[in-house]
Amino acid sequence: MTQDLYAHMREQVLIALRALVPDLPDDIAARVEVTPTRDPAHGDMATNAAMVSAKAARQAPAKIATGLVTYLGEADGVAEASAAGPGFVNMRLDPSAYRGLLPIILRAGEAYGDTATGAGIRVNVEYVSANPTGPMHIGHCRGAVVGDALANVLAKAGFEVTKEYYINDAGNQVTALAWAAYWRYLQAIGTPLSEEEFANEVPGGLQYRGEYLIPVGNALAAQHGTALANADLGIAAPDAWIDRVRDFTIDAMMKETHIDLAQLGVQQHVFSSERALVASGASDATIDRLAADGLIYEGVLEPPKGKTPDDWEPRPQTLFRSTQFGDDVDRPLRKSDGSNTYFANDIAYHADKLDRGYDILIDVLGADHGGYVARMRAAVKALSGGTKKFEAVLCQIVHIVRGGQPVRMSKRAGSYVTLSDLLDEVGKDAVRFTMLTRNADAQMEFDLDKALATTRENPVFYVQYAHARIRSVLRAAAEMLSPAAVADAALADANLDSLQAEPELALMRRLAAWPRTAEGAALAREPHRIAFFLYDLASDFHMLWNRGKDDATLRFLQKDRPEETLARLALVAATAVTIRSGLAVMGVTPVEEMR
RNA sequence: GCGCCCUUAGCUCAGUUGGAUAGAGCAACAGCCUUCUAAGCUGUGGGUCGGUGGUUCGAAUCCACCAGGGCGCGCCA
Numbered sequence: 035m036t037q038d039l040y041a042h043m044r045e046q047v048l049i050a051l052r053a054l055v056p057d058l059p060d061d062i063a064a065r066v067e068v069t070p071t072r073d074p075a076h077g078d079m080a081t082n083a084a085m086v087s088a089k090a091a092r093q094a095p096a097k098i099a100t101g102l103v104t105y106l107g108e109a110d111g112v113a114e115a116s117a118a119g120p121g122f123v124n125m126r127l128d129p130s131a132y133r134g135l136l137p138i139i140l141r142a143g144e145a146y147g148d149t150a151t152g153a154g155i156r157v158n159v160e161y162v163s164a165n166p167t168g169p170m171h172i173g174h175c176r177g178a179v180v181g182d183a184l185a186n187v188l189a190k191a192g193f194e195v196t197k198e199y200y201i202n203d204a205g206n207q208v209t210a211l212a213w214a215a216y217w218r219y220l221q222a223i224g225t226p227l228s229e230e231e232f233a234n235e236v237p238g239g240l241q242y243r244g245e246y247l248i249p250v251g252n253a254l255a256a257q258h259g260t261a262l263a264n265a266d267l268g269i270a271a272p273d274a275w276i277d278r279v280r281d282f283t284i285d286a287m288m289k290e291t292h293i294d295l296a297q298l299g300v301q302q303h304v305f306s307s308e309r310a311l312v313a314s315g316a317s318d319a320t321i322d323r324l325a326a327d328g329l330i331y332e333g334v335l336e337p338p339k340g341k342t343p344d345d346w347e348p349r350p351q352t353l354f355r356s357t358q359f360g361d362d363v364d365r366p367l368r369k370s371d372g373s374n375t376y377f378a379n380d381i382a383y384h385a386d387k388l389d390r391g392y393d394i395l396i397d398v399l400g401a402d403h404g405g406y407v408a409r410m411r412a413a414v415k416a417l418s419g420g421t422k423k424f425e426a427v428l429c430q431i432v433h434i435v436r437g438g439q440p441v442r443m444s445k446r447a448g449s450y451v452t453l454s455d456l457l458d459e460v461g462k463d464a465v466r467f468t469m470l471t472r473n474a475d476a477q478m479e480f481d482l483d484k485a486l487a488t489t490r491e492n493p494v495f496y497v498q499y500a501h502a503r504i505r506s507v508l509r510a511a512a513e514m515l516s517p518a519a520v521a522d523a524a525l526a527d528a529n530l531d532s533l534q535a536e537p538e539l540a541l542m543r544r545l546a547a548w549p550r551t552a553e554g555a556a557l558a559r560e561p562h563r564i565a566f567f568l569y570d571l572a573s574d575f576h577m578l579w580n581r582g583k584d585d586a587t588l589r590f591l592q593k594d595r596p597e598e599t600l601a602r603l604a605l606v607a608a609t610a611v612t613i614r615s616g617l618a619v620m621g622v623t624p625v626e627e628m629r
Numbered sequence: 630g631c632g633c634c635c636u637u638a639g640c641u642c643a644g645u646u647g648g649a650u651a652g653a654g655c656a657a658c659a660g661c662c663u664u665c666u667a668a669g670c671u672g673u674g675g676g677u678c679g680g681u682g683g684u685u686c687g688a689a690u691c692c693a694c695c696a697g698g699g700c701g702c703g704c705c706a
Contacts, residue, residue, distance in 0.1 A: 073650075080649085088686085120648080124649095165706065204706090205706055207706055335704095336703095363703090371704075373704085403701085408633080428700090430699080476634095476635070487668090547645085554645055558645090558646065566653090576670085580670050583669085583670070591665090628668080
């Protein structure tokens with residue numbers, strides 16, 4: 035039997051259906067599902083097979099259902115099958131079918147739930163990708179966690195996944211950063227220029243005033259002394275120093291970013307630099323490539339209807355025919371002065387990813403980039419001849435609160451809550467888990483108090499507590515029996531016949547749903563489903579545990595009944611394995627005990 | 630003005646890609662600690678799934694229109 039009990043039963047249903055409908059079309063077969071029933075009174079699993087095949091079979095759903103019931107009633111592991119409603123076939127599984135799953139889970143370990151759904155499909159997940167202009171903040175954090183968990187769950191579903199970070203180290207933003215670092219440098223060597231005086235000298239003003247650049251200024255002073263501020267090099271002659279200062283500052287910022295990511299438990303495989311990409315001439319090459327396909331022209335865009343910018347004037351630009359691929363308007367690749375737009379660089383970057391052989395490109399972006407998705411999808415379609423897919427996962431804003439009150443901003447960063455502040459406050463695991471307790475495209479409130487609360491209200495705690503309780507039981511069992519006797523491998527051989535109480539079966543049903551849950555989360559690009567699954571799983575476990583409160587004979591460890599004890603240990607050990615499997619996807623470390 | 634996302638219990642949110650009588654937590658109410666296991670557990674009440682049409686065996690889910698909220702809208706990244 036496979037790991038996935040639902041997939042196994044679906045095979046049985048298809049065998050039965052093919053017997054009843056000999057020339058069943060493949061596309062109909064593909065629509066056949068076996069799902070958990072919503073109402074336990076309907077049994078354990080239900081299939082829509084009769085309804086979806088009725089038209090092709092030219093028979094009434096009820097008639098096919100009746101035939102399926104006859105077949106499935108005899109099938110391996112099925113205790114009872116019945117037709118219901120408009121043509122559902124409900125199945126009640128023999129408890130032995132669920133029991134048979136426990137050794138499989140115990141032997142699989144954290145690999146339980148792995149599927150081959152995405153086998154052979156190469157996916158690139160790009161996330162975080164912040165401008166290296168300051169410390170990572172709460173907005174980056176959500177993207178980091180969502181992207182990382184998404185990549186993990188895709189890998190669990192068998193996709194070949196690369197985790198990637200795109201360093202936006204080109205353009206005006208990093209030039210402004212260099213100016214700000216230079217200001218801190220002047221302070222470090224004792225400049226008389228005030229903040230306002232300096233800002234007046236800089237094109238675009240002083241944009242990054244946070245204190246985090248003070249160490250950078252000091253480091254520049256230590257390395258260069260006053261050399262960067264000599265009469266011929268000073269503020270009036272930026273060309274002489276700005277490249278050096280910019281590179282130095284970007285390096286310093288990226289070092290910080292790497293530290294933050296490491297503390298968050300994010301390890302990406304590839305870091306791509308926009309600056310390096312531009313320097314290689316990739317942007318122009320990509321524009322040429324599109325031009326060769328006739329997708330580039332010089333033109334003038336209409337102003338947006340209803341809201342014309344104040345300084346609007348029509349100017350000729352190099353435009354990409356994104357409207358041919360579903361976008362609303364054509365998009366500029368070159369500014370009116372002839373230089374490339376960010377979009378042009380980003381197309382080049384995505385072209386680079388395509389050249390590296392990915393089938394699906396997923397960008398995890400902030401919601402403010404929503405308007406960007408259609409044009410990038412158009413570009414990927416154009417570059418790949420429609421054979422490759424671009425997808426975006428948009429993360430809505432996160433508000434940090436404490437006890438319902440907004441949290442003030444960070445002094446160090448100037449205007450926002452930094453990731454490292456958040457990590458100091460609640461720790462990696464609570465941050466990651468909490469970030470995954472909402473659908474990414476819904477706004478969320480992150481309550482610092484609730485993330486640390488030791489109540490059922492806090493899913494992080496509730497799930498960790500379940501795992502800790504199981505580990506505690508297993509430690510006690512090792513004392514009572516022996517460590518070897520309660521190892522997962524030994525428990526996999528236990529006689530499980532005594533497992534038949536409803537709460538035990540409920541827990542086993544939940545365990546059986548893990549592979550399809552992980553697969554569904556991967557296909558829907560919704561890693562938050564893992565958090566909800568684990569919460570439900572923890573709930574089933576706690577319910578079982580609590581039976582022992584009123585009736586001591588229902589506790590897991592029974593000195594005078596070793597066989598029952600081992601069966602119960604196998605069940606809870608398999609639960610712990612499944613919790614670890616889920617937490618691994620989320621990047622959360624399971625705890626051995628609550629302290 | 631246009632595009633994208635969102636609207637589910639008093640509150641915060643799920644809802645297994647179109648399935649059966651829409652679910653959790655919190656809050657409210659009623660119970661449970663001399664007990665190996667109360668950071669917890671059991672039970673009760675609470676809904677026009679924003680609205681109106683449509684598609685079909687079946688719609689919270691898909692489509693159209695409307696209302697409310699968020700984000701974005703040439704040479705920023």
